[in-house]
Amino acid sequence: MKKDSSITRRDIIKATALLGVTATFGGCSLSKEDIKRDAPFIKKGKKKRVVICGGGFGGLSVAKSLATSDVDVEIIVIEKRVEFFSCPYSNAWLGEVEGATYQKLVYDYFTPSLKYGYEVKNAEVLGIDKKNRRVESTIGDIEYDYLVLSPGIDYNYNTLFSDKEKQEECYKRFPPAFKANGEHIFLKKSLENFKGGTFVMNVPSGTYRCPPAPYERACMIASYLKNNNIDGKILLLDSRTSPAAKPHGFLRSFKELYSDYIDYVPSSKIYDIDLNKNSVKYEMFDKKALDFVKKEIDFGAANINPSHVASKLIEIADIKIDGNGWALLKEPGYISASDDRIYVLGDAQGEYPFPKSGQMASSCGYIVGKSISSRIQDIKFDYAKNLPGNVCYSLVNTNPKEGIVVHHSVTYNTKDGMKVEAIDTKKGDQITGEATTLWFEGIMGDLLG
Amino acid sequence: MKIILILIISMFLYADENVDSQKVGDYEKGRTFYFHLFRESLGYDGVVFTARHKELEWAKMFEDDAREFKEYLVNENSDLKELLYSEKFDKSIKNHMEAFVRHYANDTGNIPICGSFEFE
Numbered sequence: 001m002k003k004d005s006s007i008t009r010r011d012i013i014k015a016t017a018l019l020g021v022t023a024t025f026g027g028c029s030l031s032k033e034d035i036k037r038d039a040p041f042i043k044k045g046k047k048k049r050v051v052i053c054g055g056g057f058g059g060l061s062v063a064k065s066l067a068t069s070d071v072d073v074e075i076i077v078i079e080k081r082v083e084f085f086s087c088p089y090s091n092a093w094l095g096e097v098e099g100a101t102y103q104k105l106v107y108d109y110f111t112p113s114l115k116y117g118y119e120v121k122n123a124e125v126l127g128i129d130k131k132n133r134r135v136e137s138t139i140g141d142i143e144y145d146y147l148v149l150s151p152g153i154d155y156n157y158n159t160l161f162s163d164k165e166k167q168e169e170c171y172k173r174f175p176p177a178f179k180a181n182g183e184h185i186f187l188k189k190s191l192e193n194f195k196g197g198t199f200v201m202n203v204p205s206g207t208y209r210c211p212p213a214p215y216e217r218a219c220m221i222a223s224y225l226k227n228n229n230i231d232g233k234i235l236l237l238d239s240r241t242s243p244a245a246k247p248h249g250f251l252r253s254f255k256e257l258y259s260d261y262i263d264y265v266p267s268s269k270i271y272d273i274d275l276n277k278n279s280v281k282y283e284m285f286d287k288k289a290l291d292f293v294k295k296e297i298d299f300g301a302a303n304i305n306p307s308h309v310a311s312k313l314i315e316i317a318d319i320k321i322d323g324n325g326w327a328l329l330k331e332p333g334y335i336s337a338s339d340d341r342i343y344v345l346g347d348a349q350g351e352y353p354f355p356k357s358g359q360m361a362s363s364c365g366y367i368v369g370k371s372i373s374s375r376i377q378d379i380k381f382d383y384a385k386n387l388p389g390n391v392c393y394s395l396v397n398t399n400p401k402e403g404i405v406v407h408h409s410v411t412y413n414t415k416d417g418m419k420v421e422a423i424d425t426k427k428g429d430q431i432t433g434e435a436t437t438l439w440f441e442g443i444m445g446d447l448l449g
Numbered sequence: 450m451k452i453i454l455i456l457i458i459s460m461f462l463y464a465d466e467n468v469d470s471q472k473v474g475d476y477e478k479g480r481t482f483y484f485h486l487f488r489e490s491l492g493y494d495g496v497v498f499t500a501r502h503k504e505l506e507w508a509k510m511f512e513d514d515a516r517e518f519k520e521y522l523v524n525e526n527s528d529l530k531e532l533l534y535s536e537k538f539d540k541s542i543k544n545h546m547e548a549f550v551r552h553y554a555n556d557t558g559n560i561p562i563c564g565s566f567e568f569e
């Protein structure tokens with residue numbers, strides 16, 4: 001069990017608002033008060049209604065699982081985006097892997113909703129009225145019996161630098177591309193406009209979405225530079241002592257495939273950026289001096305990554321969170337530690353040491369769907385016997401297409417709690433490269449039809 | 450009353466962001482120092498080491514210029530004495546080390562995500 005925080009994040013936000021301080025930005029911009037609306041109240045009928053906030057990997061898996069179960073239930077997914085954009089495989093598009101087109105990453109919500117029989121409402125969730133069991137949204141208040149939150153992540157730039165204007169400017173000029181669509185398009189353009197020199201990238205510090213993603217991204221950018229004869233080098237700054245995921249496979253790829261293209265600097269951290277000069281200041285550990293030394297470097301392009309926090313929706317829901325803002329749950333399930341009707345899964349949960357991946361969110365989503373359907377039928381559900389699993393592929397080369405993989409297995413017992421074990425491959429190969437594509441096509445086909 | 454308490458807390462939160470990290474301590478730097486300067490002599494990964502105590506227990510060991518912490522480590526391996534009683538430790542390592550052990554203490558819930566070889 002995690003440490004409780006009796007002061008909720010909402011309390012802190014209220015207080016910080018008085019001080020004119022906000023911890024994060026780049027998330028939802030509307031407030032309930034901002035919206036002058038005459039929206040209808042979407043009252044539920046006789047059937048039980050499950051409202052799912054967030055139509056990403058976790059949310060759509062819950063929706064499909066419930067819709068294909070044998071309970072008669074009304075399922076409403078509330079999603080603020082009009083299209084589904086896949087972060088998985090976006091690095092392949094960046095690196096120009098054969099067949100990895102932009103179209104492969106973008107999907108409509110009509111197809112799965114018609115195919116499986118759930119409703120997707122294009123709206124932003126603004127608040128949760130837990131007492132009356134209503135979701136307050138841009139299209140009105142929607143009643144629920146059970147509420148599922150799978151809203152993903154937001155960014156926290158405070159760990160990079162404290163100047164708020166700089167944070168906003170940095171987001172606009174070097175968007176992280178860890179959230180859907182526009183940020184990825186911009187990163188792709190930055191790469192296409194890059195004429196050479198240094199391409200600065202950093203790995204988010206702390207717990208973040210998709211641990212292998214920044215290292216895979218570095219490999220794909222390096223491959224692009226190599227294939228297009230661009231005289232550039234990636235400076236990959238990482239506060240860890242080695243890659244956060246698949247360290248053997250990535251370090252080997254950096255050395256064997258990209259020694260002229262990737263300069264991987266462990267134990268290093270950006271602490272300032274000069275947006276006029278396009279330069280970053282960073283500290284790195286000097287193994288000879290056994291101390292941190294300060295450096296500054298000009299760059300031609302950059303992908304600056306702040307830390308990740310749970311989506312703002314978790315703050316809005318005002319449920320129990322840990323010290324870093326991730327939602328706390330009742331072990332070993334996915335019910336919020338502070339509200340019996342609310343389930344939380346995907347990247348936004350902080351109870352279990354699960355890797356924050358689409359596959360994990362989906363695996364947990366199917367379990368949550370099954371558990372809600374059992375609950376509606378008054379059947380006891382054993383979470384300990386329904387554990388999630390994860391497999392995570394990363395491409396390290398484009399030509400030939402080569403990949404590496406890590407498998408995570410989860411065990412649970414009341415004494416040790418939820419434990420996760422990882423087994424990863426040590427070297428990229430073409431079979432795993434092909435498996436990466438097949439995995440991606442498989443999960444997209446499954447969730448999006 | 451609650452809002453006053455929170456105001457005070459948030460003032461500290463805000464202050465934290467702006468003060469010199471040397472004074473407050475950066476757990477990621479502490480992790481790096483542990484990895485390069487202590488791990489081999491102690492024979493444990495950071496994840497095992499930090500999980501030996503609760504956050505407040507670690508905090509107590511760092512009181513009085515980390516007196517108890519230093520004794521604790523010297524007891525484990527006397528080779529560490531020179532480093533622990535050096536000016537370098539007091540000036541540039543101590544605060545980061547404290548942030549590190551407190552961040553990953555066994556009651557914080559901050560366990561490294563599996564597959565992340567943070568302490569390797």
Ligand SMILES: Cc1cc2nc3c(=O)[nH]c(=O)nc-3n(C[C@H](O)[C@H](O)[C@H](O)COP(=O)(O)OP(=O)(O)OC[C@H]3O[C@@H](n4cnc5c(N)ncnc54)[C@H](O)[C@@H]3O)c2cc1C
Pocket residue numbers: 028053054055056057058059078079080081086087088089090091123124125126150151152153177178179209210213311313345346347348356357358359360361391392393394
């Ligand atoms: C570059 C990159 C590569 C990746 N590669 C892989 C990979 O190969 N394999 C893998 O398994 N994972 C991968 N991931 C990770 C994966 O994308 C995430 O772990 C996954 O999306 C998490 O699912 P989720 O349901 O928690 O969040 P999301 O999929 O982000 O879904 C959250 C949804 O909630 C919506 N939302 C948020 N707030 C509101 C609101 N207030 N109102 C309405 N809607 C809201 C958002 O618009 C979003 O659509 C990768 C990530 C990145 C960035």
